[in-house]
Amino acid sequence: MDKQRDFVLRTIEERGVKFVRLWFTDVIGTLKSVAIAPAEVEGAFTEGIGFDGSAIEGLTRTYESDLLAHPDPTTFQILPWRGEIDPTARMFCDITTPDGQPAVADPRNVLKRTLAKAADAGFTFYTHPEIEFYLLKAGASPEAIEPVDHAGYFDNVPGGTAHDFRRRSVRMLEDLGISVEYSHHEGGPGQNEIDLRYADGLTMADNIMTFRTVVKEVAIEQGVHATFMPKPLYGEPGSGMHTHMSLFEGDTNAFYEEGAEYQLSKVGRQFIAGLLQHANEIAAVTNQFVNSYKRLWGGDEAPSYITWGHNNRSALVRVPMYKPGKSQSARVEHRGIDSAANPYLAYALMLAAGLKGIQEEYELPAEAEDNVWALSEGERRALGYRPLPSSLEDAVEYMEESELVAETLGEQVFRYVLSNKRREYQQYRSQVTHFELKHSLDII
Template sequence: MNQHQENVLRTIEDNDVRFIRLWFTDVVGVLKSVALAPAEVEAAFEEGLGFDGSSIDGYTRAQESDMLLKPDAGTFQLLPWRGMDEPTARMFCDVLTPDGEPSAADPRHVLRKQVERAARMGFTCYTHPEVEFFLLRSDELGPDGEPQPVDRAGYFDHVPGGVSQNFRRRAVTMLEAVGIPVEFSHHENGPGQNEIDLRYAEILESADNVMTLRTVIKEVALMHNSYATFMPKPFSQHAGSGMHTHFSLFEGDQNAFFEPGAEFQLSTIARQFIAGILKHAPELTAVTNQFVNSYKRLWAGGEVPAYVSWGHNNRSALMRVPLYKPNKRDSARVEYRGIDSATNPYLSYAVLLGAGLEGIEKGYELAPASTDDIGALTNYERRVMGYEPLPGTLHDALRLMSESELMPEILGEHVFSSFLRNKEAEWDDYRVNISPFELNRYLGVL
């Protein structure tokens, strides 16, 4: 038994923890959990906890259903929203096969493989997610058929005594109580829309943090008689919710993206990393934007990037190079702006990191930075200037993903096939559904 595991057992005893929740996700990032009794934790560390993998979306067939959850002791945290009457903790788990090997179906393992690939190249990847979401009065629609936001405030608005402000304060406090440092939080553009930005962390820890944040946000919303949603585009007339993520690669304690005197202080490694993501962006979009509704956000206009491009401080570009502190080595980074808040962070970070590493390994050349407001151009101008569009629908995205050679390499054949199968079923359900738009537009005139 290692030191982390011994510390967990000691903490459970010292705090009289009654339940330990083991967390993992299915192929689309839905959080799953099982509550373990304290007396069973040591055995779970040593042998794992058996469960029926055939009942989890994207895992195994019925005849290969036996799987194991192996708790990651380094992720142990008490859950403050459960209170002290019956103290509860959580640990993220790795999913194993009965012979103790990592399961090819585990999204966390998919990301870990890319982390190990980066390590073989000498890199450690850090990410900094900016998570947007809407705070609503409930999960039910109002009399106008629209979701009901808790306020009508806008970007950076300060509303004394408002629900959003009190909510954010409590959410940040709770996130920090489970060991997730927050950089800042604020009201976003849309009514009831908020953003919480997490501090830099290694990419696997960052994905764990995103999963924990979603749970915290929903729990705190309930405490405020509200409902939080990470749906990419719940309002037709307001901006959707993205999860812009900043990436950097470090070689030891040196930021591999920083080169003094280079254009935008970007090293060759950084330029190749950007080029890798841009080259493969259309085929990875089904993963970063995995729902039918994701494309309502992606093609809504404004600052949402729907074309393959990059630029310095260009918020219409798919990838942006922020230069808030241009001469500070550790702050050199690139920002991917296409991903939405409903993504499976393990798979999305795996395909983005994997595409970036592909660019470094194969020495991709980066096109010149864009200075255009790409969203303001006409389709003809974008075509002449060579701006390739991202997929326009989930159907288009799945077609490009299915034709990709790189995506099955990164995801593994099992997750690649399971993901496509799940999303194709979603598209089929959407395709045959008769929407209120169609009834309102056609029923009375045709």
């Protein structure tokens, strides 16, 4: 760590960095930032930077508000969109109390605690997300938003905004040390997807927060608006963050077993069983907004029922096709999580659910071989396919009864998320919407 700190201090001097931004997130996943001068960085490494934690959503209670942000030198990067005028760098932070204890409500710490439990069981957790988002024309009102194009899945749009946007975004991400696997136009008008190459769980959560910032910055630069809202357009696909996951024991993929069905090991099957068993309990975090349930229950390939399948894109959890000779790539894909989730909390809960399945040796139910959406309600019931929550209110009720979620998040985060989400749903429920006025004002 001392060598990494020395590297940061030397790079700041050699590159003429003028500002260093210290980043962390609140419980909902909003990125927070404080800029310090280069001369303050060494002190930040040794002592941290103090701030009022009670002013940050869910981070601490008012009567214990003093917190410290400690920059992680391994996350140091120069921000490419700042250019050569006043070069600016960033580091993610771990949050502690004044006596040096990790802040229990720091989302990054929640994930680190869960990764430590996985390590105690002999596992390293890797993820690979496919992040969808919409590009909209700037300046439109929320009532009249307009996508930048009307292209579809994998469409090539000569001279289109999306091409330049994705090229610029991918280049910035690579400059930040974040490897990109694919980028393409998605199914909705103005909808795009960029897939990040796999990394360990903590690095990937940091990468996702950086990714969202890059996308927003490039959008501003190009005169458009980028949104990770789960379902911004009625009648069009929502934006998911399908996440591929695997556990490794040293250099060995614990999800791979030669000769097993789909080459999926017992550990992999138990991990999926954990994801399915606890899917409803973790939904208020993997799908944390009122709008998230418009995506889950709006069709267009979003999963609505708790099922798994091999290459079945209507299932909540999918086992991708095995590539011969590539045991390292054996993985499972969670298709429920959306692009607006707090990656630290969501990945902590997805990992915890999978680990629970392994520890308790959950039995994996029969796979869904049919298109789950095409089945009748009676057929789904007969097959035992439970629905995901239909609203944020339902999700909160499931979460409230969950020992797994309470234990993983810790009491403070658990209570805050419940309170915050109840308040959001109450505000949503009390609105008089355009739909109601349009359908009822003249006829009642």
